[in-house]
Amino acid sequence: AQSVSQHNHHVILSEAASLELGCNYSYGGTVNLFWYVQYPGQHLQLLLKYFSGDPLVKGIKGFEAEFIKSKFSFNLRKPSVQWSDTAEYFCAAKGPGGGNKLTFGTGTQLKVEL
Amino acid sequence: NAGVTQTPKFRILKIGQSMTLQCTQDMNHNYMYWYRQDPGMGLKLIYYSVGAGITDKGEVPNGYNVSRSTTEDFPLRLELAAPSQTSVYFCASSYRQHTGELFFGEGSRLTVL
Numbered sequence: 001a002q003s004v005s006q007h008n009h010h011v012i013l014s015e016a017a018s019l020e021l022g023c024n025y026s027y028g029g030t031v032n033l034f035w036y037v038q039y040p041g042q043h044l045q046l047l048l049k050y051f052s053g054d055p056l057v058k059g060i061k062g063f064e065a066e067f068i069k070s071k072f073s074f075n076l077r078k079p080s081v082q083w084s085d086t087a088e089y090f091c092a093a094k095g096p097g098g099g100n101k102l103t104f105g106t107g108t109q110l111k112v113e114l
Numbered sequence: 115n116a117g118v119t120q121t122p123k124f125r126i127l128k129i130g131q132s133m134t135l136q137c138t139q140d141m142n143h144n145y146m147y148w149y150r151q152d153p154g155m156g157l158k159l160i161y162y163s164v165g166a167g168i169t170d171k172g173e174v175p176n177g178y179n180v181s182r183s184t185t186e187d188f189p190l191r192l193e194l195a196a197p198s199q200t201s202v203y204f205c206a207s208s209y210r211q212h213t214g215e216l217f218f219g220e221g222s223r224l225t226v227l
Contacts, residue, residue, distance in 0.1 A: 043204070043218040043220045043221060044216075049215065102159075106155055
């Protein structure tokens with residue numbers, strides 16, 4: 001079965017620290033990749049997406065992600081986190097191997113301390 | 115634009131009771147989805163719909179039913195609630211299936227005791 005793995009379940013950082021959250025997918029062939037964010041008490045919203053082209057994708061609020069096909073990875077990065085980045089982050093993938101339905105990872109809970 | 119609206123936001127059920135989670139969207143999206151979110155498990159697709167009158171099972175459909183009589187509404191029905199259905203339920207919609215860009219409701223927290 002197609003799957004998406006997020007290996008960091010809980011991450012605690014201090015403000016201004018750099019962030020990298022790992023995401024690996026098991027799809028072969030063409031794949032669309034996404035990062036969603038869920039701030040406390042809010043619904044999920046799209047952070048960024050990759051369909052094709054430049055493997056370095058920039059999203060909202062200073063986030064970016066790099067698609068590395070050879071590693072089946074789509075890691076999320078931010079050079080300097082803020083307290084307001086405290087949230088749960090979900091990687092998701094969509095491809096023919098998964099019936100073209102979105103498959104989510106288990107999520108990473110990020111806490112940014114002042 | 116309200117986007118995707120879910121009701122109720124919270125509900126406690128007794129084992130064996132039934133209920134319907136309501137979901138409506140005002141974006142004229144053809145595609146609608148129901149997910150459940152459990153701690154450490156991410157989101158699992160329960161049912162989805164590609165348009166009015168058409169529904170299909172996702173990964174975890176057992177114990178649930180859906181209908182799609184209009185483009186706007188996609189209710190999720192729980193028959194004979196069980197403790198395993200304690201979860202947070204999210205409804206979502208998208209304009210096209212293949213973009214993967216979903217718009218989510220705020221969620222419905224259901225507890226079955």
